[in-house]
Amino acid sequence: MDSIVTTEDTIAAIASAISIGKGGVAIIRVSGKDSINSCKKIVQTKSKYAWESHRVFHGFIQENKQNKFIDEVLISVMKSPNSFTGEDVVELHCHGGIIIVNKVLKILLSSNSRVRLANPGEFSQRAFLNGKIDLTQAESINQLINASNTRSAELAFxxxxxxxxxxxxxxxxxxxxxxxxxxxxxxxxxxxxxxxxxxxxxxxxxxxxxxxxxxxxxxxxxxIHNGISIALIGKTNVGKSSLLNLLAKKEKAIVTNIPGTTRDVIEINLTINDIPMKIIDTAGIRETSEQIERIGIKKSFRKIKESDFIIYIYSLEEGFNEEDKKIIQEIPKEKLITILGNKKDLIDCKNINSNELKNTILMSIKNNDGERLLIDTIIKKCGLKQVENINxxxxxxxxxxxxxxxxxxxxxxxxxxxxxxxxxxxxxxxxxxxxxxxxxxxxxxxxxxxxxxxxxxxxx
Incomplete structure (x- = not known):
């Protein structure tokens, strides 16, 4: 668009993150044809650069005509069309406490009836309507603000x-x-x-x-943005909770020799290849009359459906039996990263049936033997190598x-x-x-x- 879209109202909002309620500096952004005049009503300054475009100058926020100052601020002015929105824009750099920044915003809004609180995304919407950015750039700004990891931020930029x-x-x-x-x-x-x-x-x-x-x-x-969820599925006492603790590098789940120790879902967040991952420990699947454990097992089957990927774990000591085969049938093939045979330290691997080794990683979770192979398999099966090429x-x-x-x-x-x-x-x-x-x-x-x-x- 070549022309600048004008609106009757001027908008204002806190433009900096103050979710914890305090910080060194907070910014109030004002955009619209009355932005400069409305800010002049509440700012007192002696700067010779006052209200010039693309200048930063010093001033005080004045609460009323009795010259009661409530904050010392820096003010930047960007006149149309050379601003983010394409309109006249003023930014007030206040001290970052939530009380004071809300006070300054309240004074600004009450100083001029044509200044109102901005709607979500309205500054970016005006920038789009005025041809300063296209819609993909506007969405990328929002993506950058909400990026959960470095890779996501890079792609947003x-x-x-x-x-x-x-x-x-x-x-x-x-x-x-x-x-x-x-x-x-x-x-x-x-x-x-x-x-x-x-x-x-x-x-x-x-x-x-x-x-x-x-x-x-x-x-x-x-x-990249939302991460990947991987559920650890298997019978009781095969090492699911131990694997969760190994990947977390600390004890997040209780590990005992008593079958059915894990009765609820336990989740950890980690990063592999710059991709955020949620690893989900689930209750061991078995026939049981214990009511609470049965609820946990139902959740395990629910996680098979909800998770992006599955790692199925069984005990090499017991072998891959009919129960394992029955559970595996519940897992969609495209979701199964690998079958993990745990407790290789307790057996002679040479005696394992060759059919059992197909698409299986042998690991001793207790001795941290096989973690690198598991990580590499996750990267390969989840397509994370291809993610590296996305720009x-x-x-x-x-x-x-x-x-x-x-x-x-x-x-x-x-x-x-x-x-x-x-x-x-x-x-x-x-x-x-x-x-x-x-x-x-x-x-x-x-x-x-x-x-x-x-x-x-x-x-x-």
Whole structure:
């Protein structure tokens, strides 16, 4: 957008994190055409740089006309259009106590009836509407704020720098080129020779491959941001709690020789390959009449369904028996990372049946023998090596629109295959381009935009 969107009201909010209630500095952000005048009413300053754009100056917050000062502040001014929102923006840098920053905000809001508290994400929404950022950049800002690990933060910043927009526009330009050629042939059919369907299908195949790669990466994006949940499943006394403690590097679960010690779910959080993981210890599965233990076992089966992945543990001392086979059948194959044979220190591994070794890691959890192999297997089976190659973060909205675009392109294949009217290609390509445009925010309803920005924090 070339023009700046103006609104009648000016918005204000605390823009810094003060969740613990105190800090060295807190920032109140004000944006809108009355931002400077409203702040002038509550700031007293003698600075010669006062209210100049892109200057920081010193002042005091004044509570009333009797010159009662409540805080000493620094003020920065960024005049339209050279600000984050594209509007006049003032930021008040106060002391960081929750009491004082709320007091300053209250004084500001009461000083001018046209200044109101900002809605969640409203500053970013104004930046988007004023063409300062596209929708993927706005979402990446929110992603960066909510990043739970370093890798997630890196990918979010990549989005802020426009990497998502670049990839989407690259694909969109490919489709626009195809659309231009097709529409020219529809409009000026007599000026062109026969259409080269083979060339078209070859070009579209390349575009589909780009989209499919982005979709595949998008599915792994949730690993980076939300982490992976791995449930430890097995019978009683096979070493599930011991493995949890080993991975946690401290005692989180009680370990005894008494079957059924773990009766409830125990969870720990750790990081592998910069990916946050939740390891879940579950109650040992067996037939029992003990009511509390039975509740725990029901939870174990529930975790098989809820968790992203499963590690099944059995005792090499007992061997992999019919009970184990019965439990394994409850685990979807795509979820099973590995079968872990524990207590290798108690047996002669040479005597183990070769069929039992298939897709099995042998380990002595007690002696920490085999942990590295287990970690490497987790990395491989969960696809964490591929995650290392991802350089942008795509969310569920992006994934839905990419999938819709891919569907449009698959439909063009069917149009050609079934020798349907030529102008149907144009319709599907237009729809595909429109679905890509929704990702960057060029084709969205006001209601959907409001929904997206409502998930942002207040002050951003």
């Amino acid at each position: 990549s989005g802020i720098q426009g990497e998502i927009k670049k990839k989407i526009n690259d694909i969109k330009n490919d489709l626009i080129n195809q659309l231009c050629e097709i529409e020219a042939r529809v409009d000026f059919e007599e000026d062109f020779t026969d259409f080269d369907y083979t060339k078209y299908l070859k070009n579209i195949k390349k575009v589909k491959e780009k989209i499919e790669l982005l979709i595949e990466n998008a599915k792994r994006n949730s690993y 942008i973060f795509l969310n569920e909205r992006h994934l839905a629109n990419l999938s819709a675009c891919l569907s449009n392109l698959n439909d063009t294949d069917e149009i050609i295959k079934n020798k349907l009217p030529f102008d149907l290609l144009s319709i599907e390509l237009r729809d595909g381009i429109q679905n890509l445009s929704k990702i960057t925010g060029q084709e969205l309803t006001e209601e959907l935009l409001d929904n997206i920005f409502s998930k942002f924090c207040i002050g951003k």
